[in-house]
Amino acid sequence: MNDATFTLHRGTAPLLVSLPHDGSAIPDAIAARMTASARKAPDTDWHVARLYAFAREMGASMLVPVYSRYVVDLNRPPDDTSLYPGQNTTGLCPIVQFSGAAIYREGQEPSVEEVPDRVDTYWRPYHRSLAGELRRLRDVHGRVVLWEGHSIRGECPFLFEGRLPDFNLGTSGGTSCSPALQARLESVLAAQHEHDFVVNGRFKGGYITRHHGDPDRGIEAVQMEISQRIYMDEETYAWDEERARDTQAVLRQLLQAVA
Numbered sequence: 001m002n003d004a005t006f007t008l009h010r011g012t013a014p015l016l017v018s019l020p021h022d023g024s025a026i027p028d029a030i031a032a033r034m035t036a037s038a039r040k041a042p043d044t045d046w047h048v049a050r051l052y053a054f055a056r057e058m059g060a061s062m063l064v065p066v067y068s069r070y071v072v073d074l075n076r077p078p079d080d081t082s083l084y085p086g087q088n089t090t091g092l093c094p095i096v097q098f099s100g101a102a103i104y105r106e107g108q109e110p111s112v113e114e115v116p117d118r119v120d121t122y123w124r125p126y127h128r129s130l131a132g133e134l135r136r137l138r139d140v141h142g143r144v145v146l147w148e149g150h151s152i153r154g155e156c157p158f159l160f161e162g163r164l165p166d167f168n169l170g171t172s173g174g175t176s177c178s179p180a181l182q183a184r185l186e187s188v189l190a191a192q193h194e195h196d197f198v199v200n201g202r203f204k205g206g207y208i209t210r211h212h213g214d215p216d217r218g219i220e221a222v223q224m225e226i227s228q229r230i231y232m233d234e235e236t237y238a239w240d241e242e243r244a245r246d247t248q249a250v251l252r253q254l255l256q257a258v259a
Helices: 114-141 179-191 207-212 241-258
Strands: 006-009 015-018 061-065 144-152 167-170 197-199 219-227
Touching: 006 114, 015 114, 015 241, 061 114, 114 144, 114 207, 144 207, 144 241, 167 179, 179 197, 179 219, 179 241, 207 219, 219 241
Parallel strands: 015 061, 015 144, 144 219, 167 197
Antiparallel strands: 006 061, 167 219
């Protein structure tokens, strides 16, 4: 299924891989108001659709947006309530980059009237599709797992101190999935020794994980935030085949544990 703002591959397994920050396109009218650095969309979750391409072979559904999080952040609530109170973060229609630099030229930030329009145009179609695919898969299988795939620079002082672990598993403090599923995923991460990991650390899961995860109704949700250094060059954004292959091997084991 294709839409002007996203693509949906419908699979047969009880697994939906959502990649809400993979998109990097910015409409010309919005880009014209941005700083030169922001127009490059540096805070994209670069290459995650490529990284998870193997999931289709496993029968997973996959939902991928077209547009950048700078247009609207699909992993933020529509009322822009902060997901991490008291900590630096970026909003529904962000005005600062992960570096802390401005996204828009002075006086060109989104207006109060513009934000709801962006939500209607870009945010709601993605979320309608996501909710519909979760219902379809749960109706077929009786249960479904929503896997939120994300990536970020391994060091980002504006958002967190120090070095981010390679793998960051978030289950909203254990509420968005069953204890059994979380334990299986933790065992996979503990069994490998090349990468460090943390569970419910700085990234506990964004809006999508928290909103849709409902184990009692047969919908389990987890977020995996990985450091970009383990599959790409963080400075040039170039894909690194050798590092990516090793990372994909771990991700494959994790998705097999989900199934």
